[in-house]
Amino acid sequence: MEYNIALIKGDGIGPEISDETVKILKTIGKLYNHRFNIKEVIGAGEAVDKYGEPLPENSLKTCLESDAIIIGNIGGKKWASVSIDKNPVKSLLDLRKALNLSTNLRPITVNKNLMELSPLKENIISEGIDILVVRDLLGSVICGEKKYELGLYGREASDLEYYNEEIIKKSGKIAFELALKRRSKVACIDKSNVLSSSRLWKEIIKEESINYPKVILTNHLVDAAAMEVISAPYLFDVIVTSNMFGDILADELSQITGTACMLPSAEINEDGKGIFTPNQLHNPDETIIGKNKANPIGLISSAALMLKYSFDLEEESQLIEKAIDKVIEKGYRTEDIYTEGNTIIKTDEMGNLISDYIIEIFEQNKRLKK
Template identity: 40%
Template sequence: MSKILILPGDGIGIEIVAQAVKVIDSLNRNHAMEMTLVNGLLGGAAYDETGSPFPDETIRIAKECDSILLGAVGGPKWESLERSLRPERGLLGIRSELELFSNLRPAILYPQLASASSLKNEIVSGLDLMIVRELVGGIYFGEPRGVEIKNGERFGVNSATYYESEIARIGHSAFQIAQKRNGRVCSVDKANVLEVSELWRDVMEEVSKEYSDVKLSHLYVDNAAMQLVRDPKQFDVMVTSNLFGDVLSDCAAMLTGSIGMLPSASLDKNNFGMYEPIHGSAPDIAGKDIANPLATILSVSMMLRYSLNQAELAEKIDSAVSDVLDQGYRTKDIAGDSQKVVGTEEMGDLVVKALES
């Protein structure tokens, strides 16, 4: 029996998580998974109800669960709040509190969506890469930070900081994933100008000595961004810092045709994980039944694979999504001229039907 914390969050998070829950319910009915779902609050919804984007009750429940499924947080409604109360602080807070340091962001192009990619088919066809992003360190958490008056004008500062132990553990995560894939890790940094990146590169080299079956290479982040759009299939696993990983993973997402197709996992050292689509809360389309729920459904697949040790059921979900795409069904964001456009709820129902057929 597994206990899963459901955090719908804000915007389209409520709609897309509801479709993923349908998939979980189907697995419970048909595969005796006995996954117990517990609902919680995070982000703007949590602030509205409790005055905090990351309530104590949420972290208490999270520590009692086996994994977490998250929708999305944020929206213009809360932008006027002081920074510590904004929805995004809840997301950063839960990652930090639970030490979810390893963020896995796959970029996989379903063959049915090759025409939706912004790149030529021959460049992206067969794309399957994994970006491993360090998630609880770096410039998003480093001190000192803030805005102050200095020399008579406003002065802003953020600090990119890493201990070698933080770099080593994300390195081990990336190398171990590469061992299960094609045995190649590309570490991305900016060691030519940043001292913290010099340390990053040194530690990655040290960690690589423990993995003789994995080949390590290095790229500066600007070159890595260029290579992602020039020849993305050259990569197997990319490992990088929090900031660089944030940017590169969204870049890689668009190679696949839509950011609405890509799940993610954030893991601790014991593979406890929080699973979420990589897109945002999209408040402009919330409540309109047009959001793509497939990334959230595929996040359930990742949860089964990485935290619940149910790889076979994960494959069933992946196959169900592929079957629905084969049938020509698309949400608006991935639809071409000849495809059948369906809404959020219908797409969820179609995946469940394929899963149970």
């Protein structure tokens, strides 16, 4: 099979982790006779510096013509004070709009060999974490009408919180469909005791649940849920929530794993086409840029999500995840996840090891099938 992928390496550690992700895709391509046509395009901060805009027209055109988009890293302190139209993050916002991306998928898991990195107590983290956050991308104050003006009491501002049935149903359907492939539980998180938009959200999700009698639906107010995901994260399976609540909760959950750098993210439309990035798309540690120290696992895992959701290559996706688990099991660590008794390796070495274990596991499976 042949697939076209647009690659925005981006800023900071983006080029380094992107190179390792391309390495993994090339390995998968050779083993399964897939052809991944990866075309690098300029975007984010690099594009701002060179062309004065985060996503030049030619880059957008290439992304729209591709089957999927991979982004390594966006932004940094250098662009912290620039206006939104010149901010690197606008490249992501423009792509979301152009591709009509409706839903963000954020898998939150903790590796059994890295549980000691979690800030949670052992009796909580030992139960494990395996949550899929399904976050809307079309509504909320993030996408609503914005005002910033001079009023009766000086400067004033507002952001419209807007939702409709169609927007909510898109993420709701995806949440229930994915729950059927997991543990058949969906937690709807809102603020329906105060917000009209949340009352609508809760109503539509409940109506959608009728189509999925095998899935158990529970409702949680967002403030209570923010505590529950810390005190008992193992009780959650799929979380479906609004744009802003999902943005905050997914970041909270990624931090309680202690390995946010290893988690992936997918932003998809109803056809499965989308943008695939590391969970930490704006990596905060700029001291490691260009030093071959960055952890590439988050972006590599995102490539696995791309194979699964955009290309329907489930076996290939699982093979990547198994290889990552094997590397961690053998004690190899980049600096950010290092603990005493393990082996520190560089960015490119991590990519090489994951590639090697992909080949090893593939060959083992091949022998077992004979």
